[in-house]
Amino acid sequence: MSARSIAADVASGARSAASVLDEHLARVREREEEIHAFNLVTEEKARSQADAVDAAVAAGDPVGPLAGVPLALKDNMCTRGIPTTCSSKILEGWRPPYDATVVSRLADAGAVFVGKTNLDEFAMGSSTENSAFGPTRNPLDTGRVPGGSSGGSAAAVAANFAPLAIGSDTGGSIRQPAAFCGIVGMKPTYGAVSRYGLIAFGSSLDQFGPFATDVADAAALYDVIAGHDPLDSTSITDFTPNAVDHLSRGVQGLRVGVVRELSGGAGSVEGLSADVLARTNEAVEALAAAGAIVEEVSVPSATLGLSAYYIVAPAEASSNLARYDGVRYGLRVDAPTTGEMNTATRTAGFGAEVKRRIMLGTYALSAGYYDAFYGKALKVRTMMLRDFASVYENFDVLITPTAPTTAFPFGERSSDPMTMYVNDVCTIPSNLTGHPGISVPFGVGDDGLPVGVQVLAPALADGLTFQVAAVLEAAANAGGAT
Amino acid sequence: MSPHEPTLPDEWELVVGLEVHVELATRTKLFCGCANEFSTDPNTNVCPVCLGLPGSLPVMNGKAVDYAMKLGRALGCEVHGSVMARKNYFYPDMAKDYQTTQYDKPTSMDGELVLSDGAVVGIERAHIEEDAGKTTHIGGGGRINDAMFSLVDYNRAGVPLVEVVSRPDIRTIDHAKAYVNELRDILLAIEVSDAKMEEGSMRVDANVSVRPVGSEELRTRCELKNINSVRSMGRAIEYEAQRHVDLYNSGEAPRQETRHWDEDGGRSTPGRSKEDADDYRYFQEPDLVPLEPSAADVAAIDASLPVLPAARRARLADLSGVGPDVLSTVVERGQDGLALDAIEAGADADKVLTRLQNDVAVDDWSNLTPPLLAALIRMETSGELTATQAKQVLSDMVESGGDPATIASGRGFEAMESNELEGLVDQLIADNPDEWIRFTSGDDGEQKKMQGFFTGQIMKATNGQADGRAIAQLLAAKGS
Numbered sequence: 001m002s003a004r005s006i007a008a009d010v011a012s013g014a015r016s017a018a019s020v021l022d023e024h025l026a027r028v029r030e031r032e033e034e035i036h037a038f039n040l041v042t043e044e045k046a047r048s049q050a051d052a053v054d055a056a057v058a059a060g061d062p063v064g065p066l067a068g069v070p071l072a073l074k075d076n077m078c079t080r081g082i083p084t085t086c087s088s089k090i091l092e093g094w095r096p097p098y099d100a101t102v103v104s105r106l107a108d109a110g111a112v113f114v115g116k117t118n119l120d121e122f123a124m125g126s127s128t129e130n131s132a133f134g135p136t137r138n139p140l141d142t143g144r145v146p147g148g149s150s151g152g153s154a155a156a157v158a159a160n161f162a163p164l165a166i167g168s169d170t171g172g173s174i175r176q177p178a179a180f181c182g183i184v185g186m187k188p189t190y191g192a193v194s195r196y197g198l199i200a201f202g203s204s205l206d207q208f209g210p211f212a213t214d215v216a217d218a219a220a221l222y223d224v225i226a227g228h229d230p231l232d233s234t235s236i237t238d239f240t241p242n243a244v245d246h247l248s249r250g251v252q253g254l255r256v257g258v259v260r261e262l263s264g265g266a267g268s269v270e271g272l273s274a275d276v277l278a279r280t281n282e283a284v285e286a287l288a289a290a291g292a293i294v295e296e297v298s299v300p301s302a303t304l305g306l307s308a309y310y311i312v313a314p315a316e317a318s319s320n321l322a323r324y325d326g327v328r329y330g331l332r333v334d335a336p337t338t339g340e341m342n343t344a345t346r347t348a349g350f351g352a353e354v355k356r357r358i359m360l361g362t363y364a365l366s367a368g369y370y371d372a373f374y375g376k377a378l379k380v381r382t383m384m385l386r387d388f389a390s391v392y393e394n395f396d397v398l399i400t401p402t403a404p405t406t407a408f409p410f411g412e413r414s415s416d417p418m419t420m421y422v423n424d425v426c427t428i429p430s431n432l433t434g435h436p437g438i439s440v441p442f443g444v445g446d447d448g449l450p451v452g453v454q455v456l457a458p459a460l461a462d463g464l465t466f467q468v469a470a471v472l473e474a475a476a477n478a479g480g481a482t
Numbered sequence: 483m484s485p486h487e488p489t490l491p492d493e494w495e496l497v498v499g500l501e502v503h504v505e506l507a508t509r510t511k512l513f514c515g516c517a518n519e520f521s522t523d524p525n526t527n528v529c530p531v532c533l534g535l536p537g538s539l540p541v542m543n544g545k546a547v548d549y550a551m552k553l554g555r556a557l558g559c560e561v562h563g564s565v566m567a568r569k570n571y572f573y574p575d576m577a578k579d580y581q582t583t584q585y586d587k588p589t590s591m592d593g594e595l596v597l598s599d600g601a602v603v604g605i606e607r608a609h610i611e612e613d614a615g616k617t618t619h620i621g622g623g624g625r626i627n628d629a630m631f632s633l634v635d636y637n638r639a640g641v642p643l644v645e646v647v648s649r650p651d652i653r654t655i656d657h658a659k660a661y662v663n664e665l666r667d668i669l670l671a672i673e674v675s676d677a678k679m680e681e682g683s684m685r686v687d688a689n690v691s692v693r694p695v696g697s698e699e700l701r702t703r704c705e706l707k708n709i710n711s712v713r714s715m716g717r718a719i720e721y722e723a724q725r726h727v728d729l730y731n732s733g734e735a736p737r738q739e740t741r742h743w744d745e746d747g748g749r750s751t752p753g754r755s756k757e758d759a760d761d762y763r764y765f766q767e768p769d770l771v772p773l774e775p776s777a778a779d780v781a782a783i784d785a786s787l788p789v790l791p792a793a794r795r796a797r798l799a800d801l802s803g804v805g806p807d808v809l810s811t812v813v814e815r816g817q818d819g820l821a822l823d824a825i826e827a828g829a830d831a832d833k834v835l836t837r838l839q840n841d842v843a844v845d846d847w848s849n850l851t852p853p854l855l856a857a858l859i860r861m862e863t864s865g866e867l868t869a870t871q872a873k874q875v876l877s878d879m880v881e882s883g884g885d886p887a888t889i890a891s892g893r894g895f896e897a898m899e900s901n902e903l904e905g906l907v908d909q910l911i912a913d914n915p916d917e918w919i920r921f922t923s924g925d926d927g928e929q930k931k932m933q934g935f936f937t938g939q940i941m942k943a944t945n946g947q948a949d950g951r952a953i954a955q956l957l958a959a960k961g962s
Contacts, residue, residue, distance in 0.1 A: 197538075232541075318570075365764075
C-alpha cells in the first residue's frame with residue numbers, strides 16, 4: 001500500500017495510524033532477523049507518534065501530509081535521545097541531544113519512525129557489508145547485497161517494513177541501493193535538503209533523499225524534506241520544492257541526452273553489464289515513444305568522476321571523522337596519554353574501510369601531495385561542472401544506468417576495494433556537480449533482479465527528475481521493460 | 483617612549499613580528515547562538531555546534547564578519563572576498579579536532595599600523611577564526627605532560643577571534659609595546675573588542691629573532707606564547723633576543739620552535755615541538771560559503787569608522803608642541819575632543835594638553851566643559867593663578883563642577899604681586915647665605931638643587947600661592 005493512500009486513509013479516519021504501524025511491525029518481526037535492515041527498531045517512539053496522529057484525527061485537528069505513514073531513518077541521522085551509530089563501534093551508545101532538521105520536518109508531517117537503518121560504516125561503501133553490526137540482506141534475494149551505503153533503508157522499503165525511508169547519498173548511496181532493491185531513490189540538488197543533523201562523510205557531497213516504492217511517494221516525501229534551513233549555510237534560499245506538481249507533466253518535447261561515456265557508447269567506462277545496458281536502452285526508447293527528443297551526448301569528464309571522488313570524499317572524511325577521538329562521546333579506549341588514548345580509541349572504533357579512507361584523505365591533503373591529489377581533484381570537479389553545464393544548454397535531462405550491474409552476491413567485491421568503488425561510476429558525477437539524480441526500476445537483469453535507470457538534471461531541476469521518472473515507471477509497469 | 487630602552491649588544495639588531503588574537507565583542511559565538519560569555523560554570527554555554535557534535539553545522543555570525551572587516555579597514559588593509567578553511571590537528575579542547583579559520587584567502591591583507599612616534603609596522607593579514615575551549619591540567623604542576631588528568635571547558639569554544647599578524651618590522655621593545663598599545667586603542671575606538679590583555683581578550687604571541695646590524699636577512703625565529711601583559715611581552719622579547727645572541731656567540735643557532743614564557747622565572751622554555759604539528763592539511767571549509775562583501779559593504783564599513791587614534795593625535799600635534807607621550811595619553815583617554823574645543827576657545831594648546839595629561843587622569847571628567855577648561859588655562863597663562871593653584875582649581879572643577887574664577891576666589895587664591903614676591907626672595911637670600919653661594923657658584927646640578935630649595939621655602943611661606951616661574955626668574959636675575 002502506498003504512503004499516500006495510507007496518509008489519506010489515516011487523515012480521513014478510515015484507518016488508524018496505530019493499525020498501520022501494527023501491520024508493518026508484524027512484517028518486521030517476520031523478516032527482520034533475516035534481512036537486518038535496522039540497527040534499532042524504535043517501536044516505542046513509533047507507537048507514541050502513531051497515537052498522537054490518531055488523537056489529532058479524532059479531535060479534528062489538522063494532520064500533516066505523511067500522517068501515520070511508517071518511515072525508516074538511516075542511522076546517520078541525528079535523532080534526539082535515540083541512539084545514532086553510523087553503524088560504527090565508535091559511536092555505539094551515543095544519543096544525540098538534538099534532531100536533524102529533516103527528522104523534525106518528518107515528525108511535523110506526521111510520519112511514524114519505525115527504526116534506524118543499517119548502513120556501511122559512516123556511509124562508506126556500496127553494499128552495507130561495511131557495517132560494524134553485520135550486513136543487511138537484499139529482501140529480493142538474501143544471498144545478495146542490498147547495495148549501499150543506505151542498504152538498510154532500501155531493504156526496509158523493499159521488504160515493506162515501511163513504505164518510505166530516508167537515505168543519504170554522497171556518491172550514489174541512495175540511488176544504487178534503490179536500483180538493487182527494485183525501488184525508487186532520489187538524490188536532491190546539493191543544498192535542496194538540509195544537512196543539519198546528517199553525520200558528515202563528505203560534506204560537499206552529502207545529501208539526504210527519499211526512498212519509496214513508487215515515484216509519486218518519493219516525490220511526496222521529497223516535498224516534505226526539501227526547502228531552506230537557516231541552520232545549514234549551504235542550504236539554498238528561496239527554494240520551494242514542488243516535485244508532486246511535476247508528476248503528470250509527461251516528456252513531450254523534452255530533450256533527453258544519453259551519456260555515451262556512462263552508457264556503453266564510444267569511450268565508455270568499462271564494466272557495465274549487457275543486461276543493464278539493454279534495460280537502459282529500452283528506457284530511452286520508452287521516453288522517445290512518450291514524445292521526448294532523444295540523442296546520444298558526450299560528457300568526456302564524466303569518466304574522471306570516480307578518481308576525483310575518491311580523493312575529495314576521503315579528504316573531507318579525514319577531517320570530518322577527526323572528532324571521534326574518545327574525548328567527548330562514544331567509545332573511549334583508555335591509555336596513558338591523550339595521544340595514545342586517541343589512537344587506541346580510533347584503532348578499536350573504526351572499521352577497515354573507514355581507516356582506509358581516512359588514510360587516503362589525510363595523504364591527499366598533506367603538504368607536498370595536496371596539489372597532485374586534492375588540488376587536481378578540485379580541478380576535475382570544476383571541469384565536470386563546466387562540461388555538464390554546457391550539455392544542459394541543449395538537453396533537459398540525461399539518462400544513464402544507475403549501477404553497472406544488478407545486486408551482487410555477498411563477498412564478491414568486499415575483498416577488492418577497487419571493484420567495489422566502480423559501482424558508483426554512474427552516480428558519482430552528480431555528487432561532484434551537486435546536481436539531482438533519481439533511480440527508477442526498469443525491468444530486470446538476466447538474473448531476474450531489478451535494474452535501475454538513472455535520470456540526471458541540472459541544479460534545482462529536482463522536479464524534472466521525478467517528471468521523467470514517472471514516465472519511465474509507467475512504461476515499465478505497462479511492460480515496456482523486459 | 484620610555485627613556486630606558488633595553489638594548490642588545492651593539493652589533494646585533496632585534497627583529498620582531500607580533501601575532502595578536504583579539505576576541506570580538508559580539509553578543510553570540512562565531513558559528514552558533516550561544517552567548518559569547520565564558521566566565522559562567524564550565525560547559526554551560528555550549529550547544530551541538532560549538533561542541534562539534536556529529537551532524538552539527540556552523541552558521542557564520544554576520545556581526546563578527548562586520549567587526550573583522552571594520553578592524554581590517556582601521557588597519558588600512560584591503561578587505562575583500564574570503565573563505566573559511568579547516569586547520570586540522572588533534573587537541574582535546576578543539577571540539578571538532580580542526581579549527582575553522584582562514585588560510586589563503588583571509589578577510590584583510592596588507593595594511594599598516596602607525597605608532598605614536600610615527601614609526602610604521604606593516605600588517606600582513608587579519609583573519610577570522612574560532613577560539614578553542616580551555617584545558618586545565620590537574621596535578622604534575624599543571625603542565626600537560628605530567629598532569630594526572632585534564633579538564634576541558636568548552637564555554638570558550640567558538641568565540642570569535644581576529645588574528646592580526648604584523649610583518650617582522652619591529653626593531654625595538656618600545657616599538658613592540660607601542661604596537662600593542664596602538665592596536666588596543668584602535669580596537670577600543672572602533673568598539674569591536676574590550677581588548678584586555680590581562681583577561682585574555684587580547685593575546686599576544688611574539689616572533690623573535692636577531693641579526694647582525696646592517697644585515698637584511700631574517701634568521702630563525704622563535705614564537706613566544708603565554709605573554710599576558712605589555713610589560714611581560716617586553717621582558718620576554720628581551721630575554722629571547724639575548725638567548726639568541728648568546729647562542730650565535732657560542733657558535734650555535736636557535737631552533738625554530740614555539741616557546742613558553744615563564745613570567746615568574748623570567749625565562750622562556752621550549753613548548754610543543756613543531757616537528758609533527760606543521761602539516762595542518764588546510765582545505766576550504768565545505769560547511770560554510772565564501773564571504774563576498776560588495777564594494778558597497780566595504781564603503782559602509784569605512785563610513786562607520788570613527789577618526790582613529792593616529793589621526794586624532796596628528797590633529798593635536800598640528801596645534802601644539804607637546805611630545806608624543808602627552809598626545810597618546812590624551813587621545814587614549816578620549817580627552818582630545820575636550821582639548822580641541824578648549825584650544826578653539828582660545829586657551830594655550832600646550833598648557834591644555836599638559837594639564838589634561840598630568841591632572842585629569844580620571845575616568846569621569848564630565849564636569850569639565852571646554853569653556854570652563856579654557857577659562858582656567860587663560861587664568862594660568864595670564865598669571866592670575868600659579869601653576870600649583872591652577873592644579874588645585876582644576877581638581878575641584880573635575881570633582882564637582884563650577885567655574886574657575888569662583889573656585890579660585892573661594893579658595894582665597896589671588897596671584898601675588900611681583901614686588902611682594904621680590905621682597906620675600908630678598909629676605910630668604912639674606913637668611914640663607916650659604917645656600918645662596920651654592921646657587922650662584924655651584925655647578926648645574928648644585929644650582930638646580932638650590933633653586934628647588936629656595937622655591938620650596940617660598941611656596942611654604944606663601945601657602946603655594948607664589949608662581950614658580952616668577953620665582954625662577956627672580957632667582958636667575960639676582961644671581962647673574
